[in-house]
Amino acid sequence: MSWQPLLFFRALPPQKQAIAYTLMSIFFFTVMGVFIRKSSENIHIMEVIFFRNFLACLIIIPVMYSSGLASFKMNRPGLFVWRAVFGSIGMFASFVSITLIPLAQATAISFTAPIFITILAFFLFGEVLKFRRVAAIFIGFIGMLIIVQPNVEVISIGVILAFIGAFFHSINSLIVKQLTAKESVNAIVVWMVIMLVPISIVPAIFVWEWPSALTWLYLSCLAFCGTLGHSFFTRAYSLAEITSLQPFQFIQLPMAAFLAWVIFSELPGYWTWVGGIIIFLSTVYITRREAKIKTSKIVNSELLAPK
Template sequence: MQLIAAFSALPAPVRATLLMCSAMVFFTSMGIFIRLASEHLHVLEVVFFRNFLAVVLMAPWIMRQGLGALRTERYGLYSLRAAINLVAMAAGFAAITMIPLAEATALGFTAPLFATIGAVLVLGEVIRVRRVAALVAGFVGMLIVLRPGMEAISAGALLALGNALGISVTALVVKKLTATERPEAIVLWMVLLQSPLSLVPALFFWTWPDAMTWLWLFCLAGAGTLGHMCWTRACGLAEITQLQPLEFVKLPLIAVMGFLLFGEGPTLWVWLGGAVIFCSTAYISHREAVMARRKAREAAGR
């Protein structure tokens, strides 16, 4: 209790930074647990258990809040988000088992690039020269990681990009949901809907986990749930543009973990391309925040 009180007494930007760093640690560790669990289970089973065990871990919150906390009028958006996110999750989990963890992480930084393109095509947002240039730079960074022409693009890399594309689409859906829904409800509805959806394909490859694999699966579900909770609470304390630079922490973290546990050393191309992708997405987020504040001031002045 004293620790919680001390944390609550910290300034909001400090709390947001600590929560975001915690989220990055949890999200990074997910890749390790996915790799370890998939050594004994098919990746589609791992996807199912990630969702189902997250429901189990969130059961105390449901009992404390009551079923009324899940009341919503946006079942369509929740269902759309779950379907797309499940496909993206399966692609991302499979990619982690096929390519080095650092490469999968670097390619995952492309999600905001796809989200920006989606906002233009779907939401009709207007982007100007500087954001277009940042988009181009981001995709150049992607090519640096993939190095087409120097070597064949692997199936794992394509799956990692498919995961980033799916995440970008769900980000647009979540952006609409956050206008009316609680962060905990958004996370819970995701795993509630994805659990039965992911069970169907998992049954075709079903084998029961052994004791050690159960441990990795619970760690995976716990890390994912805690990561989402920390991330959503951090975003409630500070602007995303202030927090996004901390996302690059995932690359050195996963590089160290991958080297220590699996002997994987990221190449110079992964570091360079990942940095280029990240800088471009950070700039795009910054410009979006600047434009949003400008529009808010203009609206207030009318």
Template sequence: MSIFAAFIRLPAPVRATLLMSAAMVFFTSMGVFIRLASENLHVLEVVFFRNFLAVVLMAPWIMGYGISALRTDKYGLYSLRAVINLVAMAAGFAAITMIPLAEATALGFTAPLFATIGAVLVLGEVIRARRVAALAAGFVGMLLVLRPGMEAMSLGALLALGNAFGIAITALVVKKLTATERPEAIVLWMVLLQSPLSLVPALFVWTWPDPMTWVWLFCLAGAGTAGHVCWTRACGLAEITQLQPLEFIKLPLIAILGYLLFAEEPTVWVWLGGAVIFGSTAYISHREALLAKRCARKKGG
């Protein structure tokens, strides 16, 4: 029996966990490739090549399934996701070049907090005391990482928070798309729309990559594409609230890579704040899952 066949025979929750874990490894490695590529290339060009090369890498999939596989009636959602995700991507890539990788990763854990607040302000959802307390704890964790007053608030940290805010919005859009769209199509539509959009600002700072930078750019595009495919497939197999705790894998992984490759030593505040942020988001996810089950039981009863 092949590995793929054995994987398909696994229960859906197990497959979702494995896919999400793989996605976290790919996303973590992206930070390293972004840092390496940005040493000799402007970050706006790195954003463009991340999207353009992903289209190149996915060309065999297009040829195999045909253009009809991209047929959709969700152009509005795809466009919204592309614009927001592109802005968030540019902010996140720039942050990685400005602050330690572990700090950028820890601040990225605030995305579910922003998603919860957005659901209250935009969708009118009601949250109760325990979720409010978890939100407050999450933002305390953010302050532990940033330590305003003790250290100057850096532009890189603000950009990392902007990236988390954008990711929070796009995660909700992706979950909506997975109900009817193929995971590969969701990823491909993202890079197809983001490639021309990201080319415009890149042209103002354009220089051609050297041979080694091309290697990092292809690795970045490959890791990003594989990560998004795994993440999208995982979201189609299980609820985001069940998968979200696996995101904490990124912090120890990036801390190890940052230390080995760039001699970055995360402070105790990054670890402590990251743990607090993660704990609060995991609790919020747990409460949302329980609420969804209760609502489902009431509708069924």
């Protein structure tokens, strides 16, 4: 099996390939959420996280090894390590949140990642936060409140973890985009799961119990979906800008809502849809605005360049 672009994608331009990979990653990540929930009904979530990474290694390393040792080469190992650290925190938070709150609600909260990316860009890269960006972030924050509907007494720990997961996944997305500039997609995918195995086994040891045959099936499907989702996600980021792909993420909400309804008899509340749409619109505005600003800068630099 080869991890090069699928044959029927090769004739497509890079942007369309990236969109196709994004849609496939969304599908597999959404299905993965179902298997996270099913697996955690039988074993501790810490074990679920470990087996997601361990079984992914069993799936992906033989495949990558067949492509040659060049698949494992790291040009910036420090960045790989940081990605594993932030990725493990994001994985822990998002996995646990899926077991505590409705799947559609967890999915809607995940749409806040682009908002976090914009805020992080301000603090980490010194990007200017002008009025339109601030307004879009504020509108996205309103969407968060609509979904969460906090009362004066308590906010669900599952909701808090979902936001934490979105925050660390936004950091992860920034790192992935940096890595794709100089690293192969194969290396990015392989080293992530390899590094996450020793990180995730430590907490799993303290709650260890051997999975049943049915749970093994769930865990295998979880690892398979996670591996494909991660691979397609990374491939998409290597072909196109994050800003051009973000609007397609919203398809995950109706997909998650449908699966949650069919499998878990969960019907997302009215406010989950309203808040999700508001967050989606604010993130689309942010990503489109960033793309427009970037294009304007490129055009201006070309006009000012010496002839």
